[in-house]
Amino acid sequence: MSIKSVKRFILFFSTALFFNSSFAQIKDELGSIHGNFQIDAAYYQKDTIIGADPGSELFRYNAFGNINYSKGGFSAGVRYESYNPPLIGYLPGYKGSGVPYRFARYKHKDIDITVGNFYEQFGSGITLRAYENRGLLYDNALDGMRVIFTPKNGITLKGLVGKQRTYFSLSPGVVRGIDGEVNIMDLFDSILGQSKTKVILGGSFVSKYQQDQDPSLVLPENVGTSAGRFTVIRGGFNFNAEYAYKINDPSYQNQFSYKEGQALIASTSYGTNGFSIMFSGKMLDNMSFRSDRNATNTIDMINYQPDFSKFHTYSLMAYYPYATQPNGEVGGSGEIQYKVKKGTWLGGKYGMDITLNGSAYYALDTTGIDPRKDSVKHVKYTTNYGNVGNEYYHDFNIEITKKFTKKLKMTLMYANQFLNQSIVQFSTRDKEEHPDVYANIGVLDITWKYKSNSAIRFETQGYFGTYDYKDAKYHSNGEVNKTNNTGSWVSELIEWTPTTHWSITIADQYNYDNPIIEKRIHYYYGMIGYVNGPTRVSVSYGRQRQGIFCAGGVCRFVPASSGLSISISSSF
Amino acid sequence: MKKIILNSIAIILAAITVFSCDFVQNANPVLEPVATTTGNSSIIYRKVLVEDYTGHKCGYCPPAADTLKYLETKYHGKIVPLAVHAGFYANINATYPTDFRTTVGTDYDTQFGNSASGNPNGLINRVGYGTGSFIKAYTSWEGYVVPMITETAKFQIKISNTFNTTTNSLNTDITVKSLAVNSGTYKLVVLLTQDSIIAEQLDYSLPVGSQTITNYEFNHLLRGAINSAWGDAVFTSGAGINDSIVKSYANFTVNPAYNASKCHVIAYIYDADLSGSNPTAYEVLQAEEAKVK
Numbered sequence: 001m002s003i004k005s006v007k008r009f010i011l012f013f014s015t016a017l018f019f020n021s022s023f024a025q026i027k028d029e030l031g032s033i034h035g036n037f038q039i040d041a042a043y044y045q046k047d048t049i050i051g052a053d054p055g056s057e058l059f060r061y062n063a064f065g066n067i068n069y070s071k072g073g074f075s076a077g078v079r080y081e082s083y084n085p086p087l088i089g090y091l092p093g094y095k096g097s098g099v100p101y102r103f104a105r106y107k108h109k110d111i112d113i114t115v116g117n118f119y120e121q122f123g124s125g126i127t128l129r130a131y132e133n134r135g136l137l138y139d140n141a142l143d144g145m146r147v148i149f150t151p152k153n154g155i156t157l158k159g160l161v162g163k164q165r166t167y168f169s170l171s172p173g174v175v176r177g178i179d180g181e182v183n184i185m186d187l188f189d190s191i192l193g194q195s196k197t198k199v200i201l202g203g204s205f206v207s208k209y210q211q212d213q214d215p216s217l218v219l220p221e222n223v224g225t226s227a228g229r230f231t232v233i234r235g236g237f238n239f240n241a242e243y244a245y246k247i248n249d250p251s252y253q254n255q256f257s258y259k260e261g262q263a264l265i266a267s268t269s270y271g272t273n274g275f276s277i278m279f280s281g282k283m284l285d286n287m288s289f290r291s292d293r294n295a296t297n298t299i300d301m302i303n304y305q306p307d308f309s310k311f312h313t314y315s316l317m318a319y320y321p322y323a324t325q326p327n328g329e330v331g332g333s334g335e336i337q338y339k340v341k342k343g344t345w346l347g348g349k350y351g352m353d354i355t356l357n358g359s360a361y362y363a364l365d366t367t368g369i370d371p372r373k374d375s376v377k378h379v380k381y382t383t384n385y386g387n388v389g390n391e392y393y394h395d396f397n398i399e400i401t402k403k404f405t406k407k408l409k410m411t412l413m414y415a416n417q418f419l420n421q422s423i424v425q426f427s428t429r430d431k432e433e434h435p436d437v438y439a440n441i442g443v444l445d446i447t448w449k450y451k452s453n454s455a456i457r458f459e460t461q462g463y464f465g466t467y468d469y470k471d472a473k474y475h476s477n478g479e480v481n482k483t484n485n486t487g488s489w490v491s492e493l494i495e496w497t498p499t500t501h502w503s504i505t506i507a508d509q510y511n512y513d514n515p516i517i518e519k520r521i522h523y524y525y526g527m528i529g530y531v532n533g534p535t536r537v538s539v540s541y542g543r544q545r546q547g548i549f550c551a552g553g554v555c556r557f558v559p560a561s562s563g564l565s566i567s568i569s570s571s572f
Numbered sequence: 573m574k575k576i577i578l579n580s581i582a583i584i585l586a587a588i589t590v591f592s593c594d595f596v597q598n599a600n601p602v603l604e605p606v607a608t609t610t611g612n613s614s615i616i617y618r619k620v621l622v623e624d625y626t627g628h629k630c631g632y633c634p635p636a637a638d639t640l641k642y643l644e645t646k647y648h649g650k651i652v653p654l655a656v657h658a659g660f661y662a663n664i665n666a667t668y669p670t671d672f673r674t675t676v677g678t679d680y681d682t683q684f685g686n687s688a689s690g691n692p693n694g695l696i697n698r699v700g701y702g703t704g705s706f707i708k709a710y711t712s713w714e715g716y717v718v719p720m721i722t723e724t725a726k727f728q729i730k731i732s733n734t735f736n737t738t739t740n741s742l743n744t745d746i747t748v749k750s751l752a753v754n755s756g757t758y759k760l761v762v763l764l765t766q767d768s769i770i771a772e773q774l775d776y777s778l779p780v781g782s783q784t785i786t787n788y789e790f791n792h793l794l795r796g797a798i799n800s801a802w803g804d805a806v807f808t809s810g811a812g813i814n815d816s817i818v819k820s821y822a823n824f825t826v827n828p829a830y831n832a833s834k835c836h837v838i839a840y841i842y843d844a845d846l847s848g849s850n851p852t853a854y855e856v857l858q859a860e861e862a863k864v865k
Binding site for chain 1: 594595597632685711712848
């Protein structure tokens with residue numbers, strides 16, 4: 001793509017967006033129309049130093065637009081999406097264009113009916129969670145019908161049936177579900193209704209149907225998951241827990257095990273002025289639940305197995321992110337936030353925020369069953385719930401944010417992380433090529449607001465990794481195999497915001513300590529951003545390192561990429 | 573109040589009854605005598621192209637190769653197996669030095685997105701291009717194969733090979749006969765495969781420390797295209813019943829490093845109307861294989 005065509009491209013989309021903005025919020029007796037648009041496009045180039053080879057399709061984009069109409073209790077909407085082809089790193093099955101989401105909804109008094117596509121969540125989502133995450137290009141919207149019935153204040157009943165979105169088509173399985181929730185205190189108008197303690201009880205049942213076409217196995221065509229939950233709230237205190245049970249559900253994900261699935265999820269929190277504390281715990285065993293038993297990647301998931309680990313925004317803190325192990329795990333997380341008061345020795349003039357966060361996850365303690373003794377039931381393994389297995393991951397971190405003067409603010413962060421790379425990323429116990437990783441990571445982030453509406457932000461990060469080579473493979477020359485070891489990294493970033501509209505960012509990630517000298521590479525990156533009301537435009541140029549993305553026994557290699565990216569979004 | 577609670581309970585119970593659960597006591601089906609699908613010898617059935625997209629560094633891939641072997645044994649002569657090594661897991665390194673990648677295999681992998689969707693996976697007659705069920709997990713292959721092998725074929729393919737052992741030169745004549753009134757756009761692709769190659773393969777099902785199999789046997793391995801990845805047009809203006817066409821490919825040199833006696837010629841005819849509105853774009857309508865010598 002020539003510079004001229006890039007210019008034309010930017011002009012076209014900018015004009016289109018400003019044109020739309022001029023119609024902002026058409027509100028009159030005809031109802032109101034809202035919408036939003038986004039396009040992320042990239043023009044890739046070959047970069048032999050980082051091993052980026054985009055092939056012949058150099059221009060790729062992810063684009064979508066929502067248009068919703070509402071009047072009184074009626075609403076309807078459509079979403080158009082286009083990926084020809086999708087950006088590097090996204091599932092290629094999304095290639096194409098279409099309208100995968102359209103709905104009509106009507107609410108009147110105690111009844112709320114939706115036909116077409118909808119998103120829904122029952123409880124924590126362990127039995128059903130239909131949602132979208134546009135950043136990950138995850139969308140398991142249901143296409144069918146949903147009824148929400150509120151017969152009395154404090155009682156909500158939901159029933160739904162539909163098929164899940166699978167790229168631009170639908171899953172072969174049908175999902176049926178019901179959910180009921182009762183807020184005990186709201187039912188009573190008497191003294192109990194004015195109680196400071198609130199108790200909410202809920203239960204759900206979700207079943208899927210998929211035809212058995214397998215000539216060599218008897219597969220359950222109807223598979224059900226049921227769950228019960230409760231929440232207690234009093235003042236700043238909150239406790240909630242949910243238990244779920246799934247019947248035999250052989251699938252590609254669990255290697256066609258007929259074992260039942262179980263989950264126990266609980267969390268509690270307490271918050272008061274300047275202080276909060278939170279703990280969450282979970283035990284998940286064979287709870288992957290999909291509407292297509294042969295689905296892989298993140299396709300056709302009916303439920304959501306929660307992840308309580310901290311979502312890091314600093315790039316090197318998230319160098320090895322953790323994802324819930326779909327076949328089972330046990331663990332938890334905790335967080336304490338404390339605001340040091342103004343005027344104290346530590347707090348100074350503006351106070352200081354301290355956050356302590358930690359999470360750790362372990363394998364279930366499982367024992368494989370001898371296939372000769374398991375030829376009828378195909379259960380494959382048993383679980384000892386009284387114990388835990390090997391460690392998968394931990395992340396202990398502290399974050400301190402302090403404002404020194406009106407102009408100067410600083411964030412300091414430290415983390416200690418461990419990753420059982422072979423299991424979590426490659427689903428194998430083989431540590432020959434995938435050694436355990438231990439890392440200490442530090443971040444210093446300083447923002448200097450040199451005048452009103454203008455600031456410069458400096459960010460420096462260091463990732464100091466060590467690898468456990470006790471099970472590593474040795475080459476014939478006696479040297480240890482370090483194929484998947486990238487050693488340590490540093491990252492520097494400067495972000496200049498001269499006005500509230502514009503920002504310029506320059507960044508570099510440097511793999512200074514890669515054991516292979518040729519791989520000690522700079523991953524540079526530059527971006528210019530423009531924001532005006534709801535409209536955001538950014539143009540960036542740089543390198544993205546390669547990575548492996550695994551979900552349940554299927555690993556997808558996300559190749560390194562290099563090139564020019566443009567992102568435009570707006571809403572009205 | 574009491575009425576509401578009772579009604580709610582009744583609704584929930586009714587719903588649970590409707591959404592029944594299937595508890596399986598015995599995962600093994602009761603074996604029934606298999607009806608012979610080719611009982612009527614005058615009917616020509618559709619042969620199914622079963623493609624396994626794989627790589628020697630893909631530790632989860634051996635079960636997919638086992639599935640291909642199982643299907644080939646169980647439905648012998650009714651399927652045409654093909655193993656395509658492409659993508660990240662087919663790259664070579666010091667432990668896996670044998671390069672099984674081919675230009676044609678990489679072309680397919682790029683067009684169909686197999687390795688980018690995570691290996692292993694496969695295609696069954698390339699049915700469902702542009703839909704979510706196009707790329708198929710190996711555990712579902714048999715379920716797709718079974719109904720297809722009982723379909724009456726729209727085309728018949730016959731392969732006639734002559735091989736010169738001195739020059740390693742192959743002449744192949746492919747006869748395509750239309751068995752129905754076919755009004756679409758069709759192309760013929762002719763490929764070379766090889767069996768019984770011994771090399772290294774990663775297998776995650778083995779104990780830690782011995783997951784590299786050094787003497788793994790690779791079968792149905794795609795070695796290259798005899799014409800091209802997307803083939804030559806046949807019956808450009810539709811075909812009537814019994815219309816026949818012969819495509820000859822002469823003097824194709826089989827790499828001397830390949831054992832020609834273990835090589836096969838694979839020929840398939842596919843729907844080459846690739847306009848977005850065609851739901852059967854790329855679908856393979858008939859496939860055939862024959863030994864090189």
